Amino acid sequence: MSYEVFVMRFEGGDSAALDTGAARTVLAPYAEYAKDEGEYHYCGLRTRDGGEADVHVRPDCVTFHRFSTGDVLDVLAKLVRRLNAVLVCPDAPAVLRSEEVRPQLPAGLRDDAVVIPVLTGAAIDALLKRA
Template sequence: MSFDVFVQRFRDGNAAPLSPGVFHEVFGPHVDRREPEHRLLHVRTADGGEADVYADADDPGSSSLMVNHFSGEMVSDLIVEYARRADAVILPAGCPTLLTSAEQRQHLPEALSADVRVVSDGPGFLAAIRG
């Protein structure tokens, strides 16, 4: 899919840092190309899925990343797994806020908490963004 999906962590209504370690654990084994000058890591999965991930992967102060041009169920599973392990939410453009745990709602800014859904895996994520 060619639209932007953001993954962001919140605490008490504010952006909060993501763990660089979690990024490398989840996405690291699937990165097949790096373009550090653009903060781009290209991901390829065993099912032929691909994604462009824009992130400051080693910055402990970074609070979000963006995924674009993604395909394949395994990539969708990686996005949800990363969000779950990073205690972050998924913000697909033009879609509801996607939580990996209902408890995350209490930390969202008010503007993002009106329309939320909980997803637990890649197929649930894809169903939510397809409407």
């Protein structure tokens, strides 16, 4: 899939720092390659079902590029849960894990955001298919 999604945290409408160490821990078992450049971490994921994704980890955002469906979306869901983050999709509403996060979002994301308390790869797949 030639598409990007973003894993982010927000405070007062602005992006906030992520726990990049936790992000790397979640991604490491699936990393086919990894490269660090300063505070940036790049890796290529391959899951047991043959799925792939290019992932960029920055202090304020994790981006999944050119990702497949299936187990890759399970890794994405696990990452969002572990970072207590928001999933931002360009053509779909932002995904929150709880309603308490909504006031922290930028105004442009706040109204349409959806709450999915138990985020799974299947839930992400369904959301992207509706977009």
